Amino acid sequence: xxxxxxxxxxxxxxxxxxxxxxxxxxxxxxxxxxxxxxxxxxxxxxxxxxxxxxxxxxxxxxxxxxxxxxxxxxxxxxxxxxxxxxxxxxxxxxxxxxxxxxxxxxxxxxxxxxxxxxxxxxxxxxxxxxxxxxxxxxxxxxxxxxxxxxxxxxxxxxxxxxxxxxxxxxxxxxxxxxxxxxxxxxxxxxxxxxxxxxxxxxxxxxxxxxxxxxxxxxxxxxxxxxxxxxxxxxxxxxxxxxxxxxxxxxxxxxxxxxxxxxxxxxxxxxxxxxxxxxxxxxxxxxxxxxxxxxxxxxxxxxxxxxxxx
Amino acid sequence: xxxxxxxxxxxxxxxxxxxxxxxxxxxxxxxxxxxxxxxxxxxxxxxxxxxxxxxxxxxxxxxxxxxxxxxxxxxxxxxxxxxxxxxxxxxxxxxxxxxxxxxxxxxxxxxxxxxxxxxxxxxxxxxxxxxxxxxxxxxxxxxxxxxxxxxxxxxxxxxxxxxxxxxxxxxxxxxxxxxxxxxxxxxxxxxxxxxxxxxxxxxxxxxxxxxxxxxxxxxxxxxxxxxxxxxxxxxxxxxx
Numbered sequence: 001x002x003x004x005x006x007x008x009x010x011x012x013x014x015x016x017x018x019x020x021x022x023x024x025x026x027x028x029x030x031x032x033x034x035x036x037x038x039x040x041x042x043x044x045x046x047x048x049x050x051x052x053x054x055x056x057x058x059x060x061x062x063x064x065x066x067x068x069x070x071x072x073x074x075x076x077x078x079x080x081x082x083x084x085x086x087x088x089x090x091x092x093x094x095x096x097x098x099x100x101x102x103x104x105x106x107x108x109x110x111x112x113x114x115x116x117x118x119x120x121x122x123x124x125x126x127x128x129x130x131x132x133x134x135x136x137x138x139x140x141x142x143x144x145x146x147x148x149x150x151x152x153x154x155x156x157x158x159x160x161x162x163x164x165x166x167x168x169x170x171x172x173x174x175x176x177x178x179x180x181x182x183x184x185x186x187x188x189x190x191x192x193x194x195x196x197x198x199x200x201x202x203x204x205x206x207x208x209x210x211x212x213x214x215x216x217x218x219x220x221x222x223x224x225x226x227x228x229x230x231x232x233x234x235x236x237x238x239x240x241x242x243x244x245x246x247x248x249x250x251x252x253x254x255x256x257x258x259x260x261x262x263x264x265x266x267x268x269x270x271x272x273x274x275x276x277x278x279x280x281x282x283x284x285x286x287x288x289x290x291x292x293x294x295x296x297x298x299x300x301x302x303x304x305x306x307x308x309x
Numbered sequence: 310x311x312x313x314x315x316x317x318x319x320x321x322x323x324x325x326x327x328x329x330x331x332x333x334x335x336x337x338x339x340x341x342x343x344x345x346x347x348x349x350x351x352x353x354x355x356x357x358x359x360x361x362x363x364x365x366x367x368x369x370x371x372x373x374x375x376x377x378x379x380x381x382x383x384x385x386x387x388x389x390x391x392x393x394x395x396x397x398x399x400x401x402x403x404x405x406x407x408x409x410x411x412x413x414x415x416x417x418x419x420x421x422x423x424x425x426x427x428x429x430x431x432x433x434x435x436x437x438x439x440x441x442x443x444x445x446x447x448x449x450x451x452x453x454x455x456x457x458x459x460x461x462x463x464x465x466x467x468x469x470x471x472x473x474x475x476x477x478x479x480x481x482x483x484x485x486x487x488x489x490x491x492x493x494x495x496x497x498x499x500x501x502x503x504x505x506x507x508x509x510x511x512x513x514x515x516x517x518x519x520x521x522x523x524x525x526x527x528x529x530x531x532x533x534x535x536x537x538x539x540x541x542x543x544x545x546x547x548x549x
Contacts, residue, residue, distance in 0.1 A: 012549070049397045053547050074399040081397070085390035087319075089326055101315045102398040146394070 001062035001076055001153040001184055002026050003048065008057035010043050017043040019208035020057070025201075027153075030180035032199030033188035036307050040208040041188040042082050045156050048186070049079045061154055075103065078147035082158040084140055088132035092123055092142055095131060096149055103150035113149055120175065121145040136163035144172065148179075155179060157187040161194060173198045192300055206307040219302050227268045230257070231278055232291035238262050244285065248277050263291070312400045313408045320382070320412030330416055333374055337420045340370045345427065358435025363427055364445040364516040368508075371417070371453055372485060376477035378416065379460025380470040382409045383539070388468035392546070402543045406465075406536050410457055417453040421446060441518035448515035451528035452508060456481060458535030465542035484508045484531070 003025040010018040018040040025031045033041045046052040048059050050070045058065055064072040087095055096117065100110050118127055121141040126134060131142060140163050147155060160176065161169045176185060176198050189195050195202055196216050204212040204219075212219055233241050238259050246254045250268050257263040268274045275292055282289040324330040345351055345363040352362055386392035395405055431437050456477070463476040485508055492504035504510055511524035 046393075051393050051397050051547060071399045071401075074397055077397070079394075079397045081390065081393045083390055085394055087323070087391055088389070089323055090319075094322075098315065098319050099394075099398065102312065102400060104399060 002060075003154060003184055003186065004060040005044070005048065006058045006060070008044065008047055008059065009055045010040075010047060010052065011055055016208045018047070018054070021205070021208070021210055022057075023203060023210065023213065025184050025186060027184050028181060029201060030176065030185040030187070030199045032195035032202045033186060033205070034190070034192065034195055034202055034303060035188075035205040037190070039205045039307070041205060042158055043208075044205075045079075045158050045186065045188060046081075049077055049156055050074055075150070076153045078150065078152035078155045080143045080147045080155075080157045080160055084143040084162075086131050086139060086142060086146075089130065091128055091130050092134070093118070093127045095142065096145055099146040100149045105150055113151070117145040117149050120148065122171070137165060137168050140164055140172075141168075144175075153183055155183055155185045155187075157185065159189055160187055161189070161191070169194070192303060204303065204306050211306045212302070227273045228295040229266045229268070229274055229278065230291060230293040230295055231264045231266060231289070233262055233264070233282060234288045234290055236262070236285065236287040241285075241287065244281060245278070248274060248281065250274055250277065265295075313404050313411065316395075316400070316405060316408030317412045317415070320409055321415060324378075324412070324416055329378065330419075333378055333416065334420050334423065337367075337370055337374055338423060341367045341424070342427075352431065358431050358437045360427060360431055360437070360442055360445055361516055363424070364449060364512075367421075367424075367449055368452055368512055371449070371456060372481055373478070375413070375417070375453060375456040376460045376463070376474045376481070378413050379409075379457055379464055379477065380473040381464065382413070382461055383464040383543075384466075384468050384470050384473045387465075387546075392543075396543070396547070402540050405543065406461065406539050410454075410461055410536060413457045413460075414450075414454055417457070418450065421449060438518060441516070444518045444520050445516040447520065448512050448524075451515075451525065451532075452512060454532045455484070455508070455528050455535070458532040458539075462535045462539045462542070465539040 005021060005023050008018050008021045009016070021040070021044060033044070035041050043052060047054045047066070048061070050066045050073050058067060060066075061073045061076055064076070066073050087098075090098070093114065096114055097110060100113055105113050118124055121144055123138070123141055123145060126138055131139060134142065140160070144157075144160065147157070155176075157176070161172050164172060173194065176187065179185060180198075180200070187195075187198065201215055202212070202219060203210060231245075238256065241262065242254060242256055242264065245251060245264060245266060248266075251266055251274060252269045253267040255265040257265050266274055266278070273294065275294065278292060279289060281287075321330075341363060344366040346353075352359075355362065383392070386395065396402070428437070428442055459480050460473070460477040463480065464470075464473040466473065466476070484506060488503045489507035489509045492500055492507055494500075495503055505523075505527065511527050514521060515524055
């Protein structure tokens, strides 16, 4: 099911939480929602799940609109809210059964659905425990299990991996990727590596507006045209090396990162790489080149560039 | 309907799991039993085979206990954020309100059913008017639904259980005492309206065995209005 968000606006008092956002997510796509705190990620997700009623604009999930067919939208969505609220006084299995029944799973199918989500989320050993007795990671799994129980076409996950240990994070990411092959998934996160690892597409929002939209590689090439090299050259006079590096045709800025160890950082002009030039220079001057590392523009930098003014 | 029952079942389960239900049942039976059978103008004192003392005492016992029962129904959901989970499932606001109302009402009905031995005891002592007994229990159920409605509304306002409890008592005391008092001090239409808003008027005539539609409409009306207000509070959160 496709999700179409159309000119969504939501204000809290005078603050615009979501300011005229429009985007589309196709079936089989995992969309990562990135943004600093208070950017409007959660508000957008709450609007898609029909919990918050927007000031204007609309969201379509498949052919259903959140204003006209809220029931049908809710049935097609599996939602893991922020902070993962749960009925802590219930045992895991009773809770999942309750959610399953609410989602309209028939009595004959409910036990097979329960068995399947308990298996996928690795809750077999904990299923009879009270939710309040579980660790944060297991609670998170219960939250995920309740979102998956009715096998929804759309999954909305608000920070799905908070509180999980590294192994669990890998498991959950694999799970999301697996689910994402046939379903539409929107997940928000502030962990950039996570979004990079799980999502086909990234949407960065800031102050309620979309500031970037594309795959990781697209975002990278958009963000910076410069090529940066980290270089370590031994057996030469530091100032001499600095001067000669600066005199290279395409070198824009040369920094001495560490004078004692003679490390340099070279920014090139335009999109060209200086690696070959640096190597030729070292050969000519008879310097020993011990490191030549191209620096990739990190997602963090793109994020920082786009979300700070 | 089915959706309502699913949520009602969960709420009832939670009452029994949290011991709330047992505490309520024991306290209700303890208090009302003590004052009905052992102390004050009890059944033996008035020398009549009637359950009227029980009904009067039960009304005041329920007045204090019901807000304790309803105070967490929505405030806890608001505090924990589980209301978001519930409302993003395919259920309507009204279904959620009705389910919670029904859960509390069912628990109250269980409490009242446990007083059936009172009927048996009194009817074995003298000639008990069963019509009056029926009408009295009916009045208790109507009064309970009114208090549950008010309690549910005060619970829907914020996320603090104590505030919800006290606010329910505060609103309740108007219907229990203040409207009655004011009603005696006003003449004409105002006096009539205030008198009509007092639970005492309606309750007392019902436990005497008179079922008047005006009395029924009063209790059902207040209940319905409270439930509608609770729903409005839920909807308001979704616009906030």
